[in-house]
Amino acid sequence: MDAIVRALTRRSARGRDEEDDAADEDDVRAFVGVIEKYREQPTVLDPMLGGVIEPLMDAVARASTEANENENENANAKANANACCRALDALSSVRGWKTCVRFYPNAAKYLEPAVRLLREARVRGDNTWETQRVLTSWLSILALAPFDLVSIDSAIDPHSSRSKIPSVVSDLMRECKHFLGDPSAVRDVAAQTLAKLLTRPDMSEALREFMTWSSATLRGDVNDEKEREMIFLVPGVLRALAAIYKIGSREQLLPYAEGNWDDAQYCATRLSLAKRSTMVRQLSIKLASRVGLVFMKPRVVSWRYDRGARCLQDNLSGAMQKPPTKQLTTAADEDDKCDVHMAVDDIVEICLVGLRDAETIVRWTSAKALGRISSRLPRDFGDEVVGAVLACLSVIESDSTWHGACLALAELARRGLLLPNRLVEAVPRCMDALIYDVRRGAHSIGAHVRDAAAYVCWAFARAYEPGVFEPFVDQLAPRLLMISCFDREVNCRRAASAAFQEAVGRLGKFPHGIDIVTVADYFSLGSRTRAALTVAPFICQFEEYRRSLLEHVLDTKLTHWELATRQLATKTIRALGNLDPQWIGDVGIKTVLSRATSSDLSTRHGAVLSIGEMLLVTQRAKTKLEDDCFERVADLVQSMEREKMYKGKGGEIMRGATCRLIECVFLCCDENHKIDSKATDAFVYFAEESLQCCNGDVQAAASDAIAAFTETNYASRGSHRAHCLLLRHAEIVVNDLVGVVRRGSALVLGGFPVTSLLAAKNSEDKSATLRAVITALSVATKPEEDVEMRDAETRVNATISLSELSVKLMCAECHDIDDDDIAFVSDTAIATLLGCLCDYSVDNRGDVGSWVRESAMKCFPVLVAALQMRNALAADQSQNIMTALLKQAFEKIDRIRCQALVTLVQLVRGGDAIRVRMRVQAKLTVHALSGVPDYDVLQCCLPATVETAPDASHVSTIFATLTPVLGAEAYVNAALSGWFLSCGSVGDSLVRFSTDALLRAIRRFEGLPDIVVASIIQDLCQNKHVDRVTVPALRVCDALISHGALDQAHTHAIQLIEAIRCECFSSRDISKLVTGSACLAHFVGAADSVVHESASMGLLALMANRFPRVRCAAAEHLYIALLAVAEPSRGTENAAETLSLNSWDAPPSVMKETRKIIYSLLGLDLPAFMLKASGKLRDRRADERENSTYASLVGDTGY
Known part of the structure; x- marks a missing residue:
């Protein structure tokens, strides 16, 4: 960065040319980069x-003064400053x-040159908006010169009246007024500068003029023509007025307050x-506040709540602070006797209306405005403001109103304006x-x-003492933890966690606060799943929060409208x-059973x-349930x-939920909890019916339900029925014509236990x-010959199920499997x-x-x-x-x-199988x-x-990592086969990196070019x-030869050419x-x-060829190749000239004679197809000549 700054500042402004620009x-x-x-x-x-800004600003300042002194070099100076x-x-x-701007030069001598340079930049206009913004921000510092600006103005008339505005001020105001209507960021800077x-203190006349103009x-009247200008100018003027009221003194601005309030209200x-x-509404409220x-004297009202001294150690130890010695105000306080300007009531009303605005920025401005104004109001008036804000938190109000009211409530509490007696509300x-x-569609x-x-x-x-807020701790702490763990939005979870952490540190009344804060931190709550399944169970270890x-x-998340949340x-209900x-046994199961037939889909689902998860919880804990629960x-x-x-609507997700319920019921069945055979038959029938659903999640749930049935329900009573199910689905997966049906059967087969495979009598x-x-x-994993019957999901499910059954057979402890069957399965x-x-x-x-x-790779x-x-x-x-895995490791799909x-x-490394x-x-370890x-x-x-x-x-990583494989003779052909697919794909980055890696490998490994050529020939053949x-x-062949990695005189060149010609023969792929x-x-050549x-x-x-594009490309390639011949013959030169003089877009029949000439010039024999075509043409012409005479006509008529 320093080098760039030096280059910009040292480049002379004199004698600049296009190279300097x-x-x-x-x-x-x-x-900028x-x-x-x-x-x-x-x-x-x-x-x-400082080290970056000061040299650049010195160059700008130098350019402004040089432009003032040397008019002939203005253009160069302005270019350098720009x-x-x-x-x-x-x-x-x-x-x-x-x-x-703090690092900009602030000498008073730069004020006039900077104003002049700004005016010239605005007049130039093109590509100078950065210059305008920088110069305007610089002038915001220069305008604070600690001298009377009349003494700085070089154009001032010494005999004129002192009340006249200095010309430099007039010029600066004129430029800033212009920028107030600019849509770019210079508008905000101009407002601050003004x-x-x-x-x-010496600008009272200029201030009066600006107030009149604003x-x-x-x-002013806004018609259609001026509306485009006013939509940018009005926010600029309002921003400038708001900035003036922020910086100026009350005595200075009070004469204009009435008029500006009318403007803001208008x-x-x-x-x-x-x-x-939105900006007009927001700035209007800001200006009004x-x-x-200004209407009210600056003061700290005595009625506001003052927490007093704060000590973290006392908070954590639970020590009670002494009540504040300062008395809260009474109605007799002198502060409450002051009069409030009648306009303040309307200003508060505008701010309350702003809390309901549809835009967040307007609501936020209104909330801050209410906080600032209330801090100067008498107690009764301030309490009315608090009541109005609390009234916004009503069920009949919109979400925007709730949001604005919450922001305002926080501002009031933060400033001590929400008194403790209002905390109950x-x-x-x-x-x-x-x-x-609130759900919306x-x-x-x-x-x-x-x-x-x-x-x-x-x-x-932050606002209240521990003793004051203690009555509300038991209500608020569980609610904050609920949001921290279970809210859908990460910002809400983190905000609630921050509030809880603040309360633990400042109030010290939250049970187990330190333990919870160390776990429910910013990062652990970033993941929604982790917050619900890791943080929440930790918090539930404490009884104070568990039931909440x-x-x-139970009441909110299980009935939520979003499927993922449910x-x-x-x-979560299982973990907690x-x-x-x-x-769970006393309350949870009864509640959800009563909701299971609700008309609302979310509640029912x-x-x-x-229900199933709760049954599993009670079964593991041996909790006694009601006798008719399973019924x-x-x-x-x-x-x-x-x-x-x-x-109908929601039918599929209800099927998936019911299948999971059936699975849990089967897993819970024992001597104490049984279901009759009729219910069992209904469950199995429902699960098998759900296997034919086209939804993959429903099929997975149904297969798990059947697997639970076969593993648990019949484990002690024989597995004959499971055996029959197994054979039926094995037949379906091969013979059924519907892909969805085969898909479900292929998935369910992997869930059957080994006992069902070995349930036969002999x-x-x-x-x-x-x-x-x-x-x-195995048959189901292969694509069907009939394309219409192919189903990729069936093949995926069959692959996984085959691996599952094979692993179960290998891990089975029974001795009923002989070695031949093991070898067959393997x-x-x-x-x-x-x-x-x-x-x-x-x-x-x-x-x-x-x-x-x-x-398949996951199963290996x-x-x-x-x-x-x-x-x-x-x-x-x-x-x-x-070998097969290495081929896949180089292919094109990430x-x-x-x-x-x-x-x-x-x-290669071994370890626990994923x-x-x-x-x-079974736990499996790969050796x-x-x-x-x-x-x-x-x-x-x-890697390890x-x-x-x-x-x-x-x-760029994977090809560099696995390049050494090309030096292994056993795997080089498979690796190259996959590598070619990446080099010849259509992705730019993939092609570039893979091709570069292959070129580096060819240079690295001796003998690899021969292997690459042989591999290309093998793939083509x-x-x-x-x-x-x-x-x-x-494509790889073309790229490698173009980069010089393969030689034209390669020993396998003729085999490669023949393979290419054979592949192109009768192809229609352009x-x-x-x-x-x-x-x-x-x-x-x-x-x-x-x-x-x-x-x-x-x-x-x-x-x-039949395609014009192919003919043109072939002719162009042949022409370029002939030009590149080292020692061309006369025939080669004439052939190249013939190629260049003809348009090969013409039909092949038109260019046939030209091609014959090229064959002759290159000393090549005509191919068989041209000779055959020529012979047929001669015969057809002979027939035409024979039948074109009068004698032939007479003969045809029979005379």
Whole structure:
């Protein structure tokens, strides 16, 4: 930054040229780039402000004086000052102009030059708004010169009257008045400059003139033509007046107060602009309040509440402070005998109306205005203001009114104007505001009200003594903690926590306050889930808050309109219920059972969701429930079915909630709590019906319900029924024609226990069942031949279920599984997952095959860990897994690369297997696959743990991390295959970083170019006309040859050319054909005649393509290639000339003869298709000649 400042200030203003202007532009742009980095923490700039601002302002000051003394160099001086002002304006926008202006020079000699420079900048107009703002802010300091401005004005007439306004002041006022109508930030600076100028003791005449002008401006007629100007000018004038009343003395402004109050009232109530302009309303209220302060003498009213001395140690120790020795005022106080100007009543009324405004800034200004005015009012009048504010906190008022009233209440309390006798009314209404949440259609409003209510609580904690506020602690503390833990908005949670923390420190009356504050801090409450599931259970350890939080979740959050809030509340009630299971059994279950059939969807859904969780809580705690509790739950499912609550709006979420309830009921069944077989059949039927729902969450809940049924209900009574369910769903997953049905069956199969697989009577049937289910799932992971039947979600679910069943079989402790079945399951599972990594199917949603690949990679660590327990993982399988994963680690989709890297780290480093969406209870540990080839290479390039793994979504990181794999012979082809897909994709950053990494690797590893060429040829030959693979391979080939990484005279050049020509043959993909022509063009200039002829023949064939774009591209590439030939022959030169003289947009039939000429010039034989076409043409012409004579006509007629 210092170097940039020196460059700006040292560049001479004399003899400037265009290079100096360009250098200024570059320097300013660099300066702005540096400054913008500090925008989040601008105070960091404070130590260096002087060193940056002073040289720049010296240059501006020097330019202003030079422009005054040397008229011939004005243009250069102004250009230099303009560049410095742009840098200063950028600094002011980050740090604030009021801070920066302290470092500006304040010598009185700069006043006139600065005014003159400002006028010239305004007249110039273009690109000088930064200069105008900086100069205006500079003048706000120069206007405070401690001398009579008449003595500074060089144009003053010594014989004139002293009452005349100095010309320099008139000029400055004229410029600032102009800027008051400017829409940019210079308007605010001009208002402050005017305020500082006109409030000087020697500026009474200028102040009178400005007041007259401002009144005329504000009350002027606004027609359609002037409205555009007035919409910017009126806020500027109001801001200037408000600044004058803020800075000026009461004696100085009192003569103008009546008129300015009329102006403010007119703007606030009768001016048409006020209805559309938020700023006009806000500034009108600000001006009115400051005028009201001028009407009243400055004083500290004796009736306000004064807390007195404060000691944190006394607060925390609970020591009572002595009552203040100062007596609260009585009606006989002298302060209350003073008269209040009659306009103050109207000013207060305007502020109260402003509390109801729709805009926050107007409400906030009104609240502060009420606080300032009330601090000078008599006690009775001030109490009326408090009553009016409290009246705004009514159920019939809007959310804007509640918000404004909360802000005003906080301001009054903060200033000691809310007396303790009013707390009885204020605290309950504040508590209502803390839970203010009104639903409006598909959303709710009230977050701003709750945030403001927390601000009120914060103000209460700072304003009152512990003894005064003690009666309200038991009400307010639980309510603040409710908001801190359960509010939807993070700012409300943090605001409530700050208020609680302030109250703990200043009042010292909140039970367990220090313990709670250390846990419920700013960061822990940032996450909504963490606040509800971690912080709230900690707080519920204290009995003072437990029931309040439980009741809040039960009554408010479980009935909330938002689905996510109800779901989180269900988890919360389970976490909190473990601390008080008796309350759950006595109160919670009864309450939610009574709500379960409510007509309101939100209430009904929250109740059904929570019933199951409460049953689990009571079952774990062995809490006794009512005898008919389970019967009521069983009847509930059937009654909702009869009432058709699973159809229509909300039917799907009710199905999901009911399935979760069924799951919990099955998990709770024991000897003391049973359900009859009829209810069990109804539950199972409902869950199976829900499996056919198209909603994935409902299917997951239904599969969990069936899994709970098979694991618990029939564990002790045989698993024959579960066995039948298993076989039926195994048949559905293969044979059903509906994708949604197959999807549900594929998902549910993974939840069946091992006992259901082995429920047959003899070993042969057991083996047949096991193999049938595993085979069915394996088949379901493969895309169907019929495109209409394909369902990606079915394949994902089948992949996960196959892994789940395989892991359960491997971890089973029973000895009914023989070694052949273990080998079959192992081989099938590994082969299936490896096949899933080759799923690149696409539908109208995009690359849906990536879902299957991702799920397969997630399953690999768990499956490998389970197979290692049985020693069922072969060495070749391990190598195949690593090869497939490395290919995925280089592909183009970010999340696929991330998951591949995570899986690789787990398999190479070992450790606890990460289970994602897998219903496996056993703890599994992966042992590092140290037997795979080149294991040391994998160890060197992979991180030690998953936590320390780089973010694979950053392409610059992942390719650099895994580049050493290209030196491993066992994995280089697979890695390059995935790498090509990234290099040949359409993402700019991905292509750039991956291509650069590949070029660096080619230079790093000897022999890699040959492997790359062989890999490209292999991809083209093994994936003929598979554009997903071949198009990226062609792009990579073109890029590598263009960068000189591959040689034209490569040993495999002819094989590469033939593969490219074969891929382009009969293709209709224009982008592929254009890329193929670019690849072939690189070999036209090869020294090897075979390579040259093959490449040229391929390009000439593309010049006969049906697509004009392909023909033009092929001709252009051939032309450029021929020009690049080192020693061209006469035929080559003539061919290039022929290519340039013809338009290849013409149809191929028109350009056929031209192509023949090019074939001849290049010494190439005509291809077979041209010879054949020529022969057919000769035969057709011969027939035409034969049939065109009179003799042929006679012969045809039969004569």
